Amino acid sequence: MKKLLREILKEITPTEEEHELEKRIIERIKKKLEKMGVRPVLVGSLAKDTDLRGDKDIDIFIMFHKDVSREELEERALEIGRKLFKELNARYEIDYAEHPYVRGFYRGYNVEIVPCYETKEPRSAVDRTPYHTRYVRKKIRENKNLSDEIRLLKQFMKGIGVYGAEAKVQGFSGYLTELLVINYGSFENTLKAATKWKFNQILDPENLWEDKEPLKYFFPDASLIVIDPIDENRNAAAAVSRQRLAEFIVASIEFLKSPGREFFFPPEERLPSKRELSRRMRSRGTKLMGILFKHSRINPNSLYPQLRKTAIALKKSIDEFDFRILKFDLWTDENNLSVILLDFEVWRLPRIRHHLGPPIDKNLKDQENFIEKYRAYRPYIKNGRWVVDTEREFKKIEQLLPRLIEEKKGFGKNLRSAKKIEIIEDRDILKIDNKGFLRFMDRFLSPL
Amino acid sequence: MKKLLREILKEITPTEEEHELEKRIIERIKKKLEKMGVRPVLVGSLAKDTDLRGDKDIDIFIMFHKDVSREELEERALEIGRKLFKELNARYEIDYAEHPYVRGFYRGYNVEIVPCYETKEPRSAVDRTPYHTRYVRKKIRENKNLSDEIRLLKQFMKGIGVYGAEAKVQGFSGYLTELLVINYGSFENTLKAATKWKFNQILDPENLWEDKEPLKYFFPDASLIVIDPIDENRNAAAAVSRQRLAEFIVASIEFLKSPGREFFFPPEERLPSKRELSRRMRSRGTKLMGILFKHSRINPNSLYPQLRKTAIALKKSIDEFDFRILKFDLWTDENNLSVILLDFEVWRLPRIRHHLGPPIDKNLKDQENFIEKYRAYRPYIKNGRWVVDTEREFKKIEQLLPRLIEEKKGFGKNLRSAKKIEIIEDRDILKIDNKGFLRFMDRFLSPL
Structure with missing residues (x-):
């Protein structure tokens, strides 16, 4: 295992040249911002020396005094961001997190200029970020090995598909990954510990709570509870779904049993032909129905939760009419097209x-x-x-689905107003011409 | 309602002639038994003056001293019974309750000669019967009206199909009916009270328990608890199933809302033709499967519980294989043929x-x-x-059922050893040539 990890590290640690370039870009941006009269702070994995090779993210926070109003902060930050990228001759766009902020594209990098308050008592989620950065840097200064170990865990989590706190993944954030390694001391120890986790596992790296029992009740919906070292009232693992947690636990078990580079770098699987997918579809003997949403662009962090909500609402309605779903899943191109796929075990009922x-x-x-x-x-x-x-009013699922789609009961807000909602059946589903979708179908259809 | 009840009473009260004949028969039998050196006691509804017109049951207990061994009691009782009916030139047979006893058929009457112990502390269920008789007689002596009121309730219960504590009916025994009227004072008051009953209702006519709360825990499986006035530890309503109780409550509601003689004397419904039944069967759109048991005669009090047990075991197995039963029921000719009928909502499943x-x-x-x-x-x-x-191993119910019948998991003892078990489907079920069965099918198939 030691040898394998050394090899992986060699592949994922950023090169000297990469860091040199980043340093120059950051210096340039910082100088420009200081000239505009604000204090820029580099945050994120670059600042902590936990970034992976090829990461193209530069996160710079600009700090405002706590007496500045929210409106002023937002206005000034946008103004500054725009000015910056104009001076750099870089393309940019506005995005929204806690505050609106400017994201620019400069020399291949994705540069975010995010406003936040300079305060010990955070007013919004982003205000904690500089403190997170400071905390992790301090830990790494105390133990230089941690950088490597964190990079290994990040790459492992990427490889098995559980990395990222965004709505699409519902997995482990970069900061959470860092906390885990800080807490357990190394990549391998984190995996070993994970194999013993239960659902609702509680970690408190800085021991901020003497009695951990009540934490279960403070975070009742959490699959994993990791007390944020800089805020005892925050669960740094709140985004982790039960599903992603389970997948991480299982991958840990499997990796420790037989370590291999495929955990870090999964080979791209051969994409079966439509003919092959169609054969597998038929061979299941189920009835496959797809609900196709054609919509204007929806922010993925809003789109995925809405698709999940809609799929669950559909399943609930369908259950009430005595039909039975074997499994369901959802897919989107994150642009204009989303699909909820329903696989029926029972789709015909007596009169x-x-x-x-x-x-x-x-x-x-x-x-x-x-x-x-x-x-x-x-x-x-x-x-x-x-x-x-x-x-019975609905004896066939083909009669019920159009009605449910007309009613839109429990549908996500933006999906309710989708330009077009279509129902597609069985083989017609494979007409959706998108490689990502076919890959999704490959996973959805069992290999039987 | 008064007028209706008077009319019904006229129809159900035994005639003078009937009672004269019964009196003569009883006298004759008593004399013969006394000559044989035992003490005969008339029990049952005749003794209590709560019998209905046309009832053909004469129950005579012969009392033994408590020092007589059980073996001697049984032997002597059979000997005496046989001798009695031989002298009377009457056909007779041996039946079994708590003890074996002799049942004879004399001048159109069904005469039972049952041995029991003369003791205040009952050794077996039948030992309480003489005390029950004494208790009810005393109550009726105190209030002459009770006889009529009890007769009305018995006929009402017969009419709506909840009369009888035997396994087939799981309903209200004669004694329980008497207790209800004694407790509530009249037929109408009993019905009024029943409309307010909850499941697990507790009645204690003689107020033998100061605190009724614990009774729920003494009789946890009871739908209705009626403390036996002559034995505070016995639930006189133990035989009443939830189903029969519910039917009685509902009939009470309906009768009080619009009283009518059809409750007491339901008109025999027209039996639809096989063609009509077959049409209704098809129109349901379900899959109907019958399990036919051909067996030697089984005592109905053992047969019905075994059929219920078997049907429930079958349903449980079928559920495990993901098929879905809409409803099931059972029927037997109480002789050689029993049928479990399963109506499927889902009988085909994907691969x-x-x-x-x-x-x-x-x-x-x-x-x-x-x-x-x-x-x-x-x-x-x-x-x-x-x-x-x-x-999936079983994609059609026609593949699964033969396997379940081969395994006989959870089947009633005597049904396991049935001579022949057959599976019949859909229209073939109507080939069972028995009017009782077709009546059962008529009830089973909804009128849609």
Whole structure:
């Protein structure tokens, strides 16, 4: 394993030239910003020496005094950012996090100029970032090895697909990765520890809480709880979903059992032909339905949660009509096209269905009304409830889905107003001409 | 309502002639038994003056001193019974309750000669019967009206199909009916009270328990608890199923809302033709499967519970294989033929199925084994558990049922050893040539 990790490190540590170039770019930007009268602070993995080779992100915060109003801060930051990139002759755009900020593209780098307050009591999420940077730098100064170990864990998490706190991934942020290595001392120790994690595992690297028990109740929805060393009331692992946590645990188990470079650099899998995908589709014997959303661009951090919400709402409605979904998933090109894929175990139902009435030992008035209303169907009692066998409105899923899409019950806000929503079935789904989508289909369809 | 009840009473009260004849028969039998040196006691509804017109049951207990051994009691009782009916020139047979006893058929009556101990501390269920008789007689002596009121309630319960504590009905015994009227004072008051019953209702007519709360825990499985006035530790309503209780409550509601003689004397419904039943069967759109048991005679009090047990075991197995039953029921001719009827909402399934593996945060060894075993199927994680999509063994219910019948898992004892078990489908089910069965099918198939 030692040898393997040394090799991986050699591949992922930024080169001298890379760092030289970055240093020059940063110096140039800093000087320009200082001339504009603001204090720039380099944050992020570059600042902490935990960046990976080929990372093209430069994050610079500009600090404002806490007495500056929010409006003024936002206005001035945009003004400064725009001016900066104009002077650099660089393309730029406005993006939104806690505040709007300017992102420019300069000599191949993605440069973010983010405003924040210079305060010990953060007013917004970004205000903590400079403190995070300071904390990690201090830890690395105390133990020079940590940089390498953090780079290994980041690359490992990238390789197995759990890296990133954004809505698409719902995984481990860079800072969380750093905290884990700081806490456990090395890449290997982190993996070893993870194999013993339970859901709702609690870590408190700086031991800010004497009694950890109550933390479960402070963060009831968390799969993993990692107390932020610079803010005892914040869970640095809040974004980690149960699914990504599980995948990390399992990958840790597997890697420790038989280490290999494919964990860090998974080979791109052969993409099966449409013919092959179509064969696998048929062979499942299920009914596959795709809901196609054509929409204007939606920020991915809003789009993914909306797609998840919509898929879950659809599943719930479908369950209520007695159809049965085997599995479902979602995919988007992060631009104009999103797909919710539903795979049905039961998509045809008989004409007759149970219509459940009130329970026998509750409100009598309800019972009388029920019996009166359905007398012709001969109501009967089953498991202490009234039941009639009545006619089913939707006997085929092809009848139900259009209705659900018309109603849009529980759909995400921007998906409700999508320009077009289409239903596609079985083989027609493969007509979606996007390599990313076909890759998604490859994963969705089992190899059977 | 008064007028209706008077009319019903006129129809159900035994005639003078009936009672004269019964009196003569009883006298004759008593004399013969006394000559044989035992003490006969008339019990049952005749003794309590709560019998219905046309009832053909005469129950005579012969009392033994408590020092007589059980073996001697049984032997002597059979001997006496046989001798009695031989002298009367009557056909007779041996039946079994708590003890074996002799049942004879004399002048159109069903005469039971049952041995029991003369003791205040009952050794067996039948020992309480003479005390029950004494208790009810005393209550009726104190309030002559009770006889009529009890007869009305019995006929009402017969009419709506909840009368009888035997396994087939799981309803209200004669004694329980008497206790209800004694407790509430009249037929109408009993019905009024029933409309307010909850499940696990507790009645204690003689107020033998100061605190009724613990009774729920003494009789945890009871739908209705009626403390036996002659034995505070016995629930006189133990036989009443939730289903029959619910039916009684509902009939009470409906009768009080619009009283009518059809509750007491339901008109025999027109039996639809096989063609009509077949049409209704098809129109449901479900899959109907019958399991036909051909067996030697089984005592109905054993047969019905065994059929219920078997049907529930079958349903459970079927659920495990992802098929879905809409409803099921059972029927028997109480002789050689029994049928379990299963009506399927889902009877076809796709080739692929979810094979659930171990949860992610439990035993690691199990997880490794699972992943190893199913590697080719690409195990994935869903809701915190390992899952693989594998091939389903049974895609049609017609493949699964024969296997379940071969295994006989959870089948009733005597049904396991049935001479023949057959599976019949859809229209073939109507080939069972029995009017009772077709009536059952008529109820089973909804009128839609």
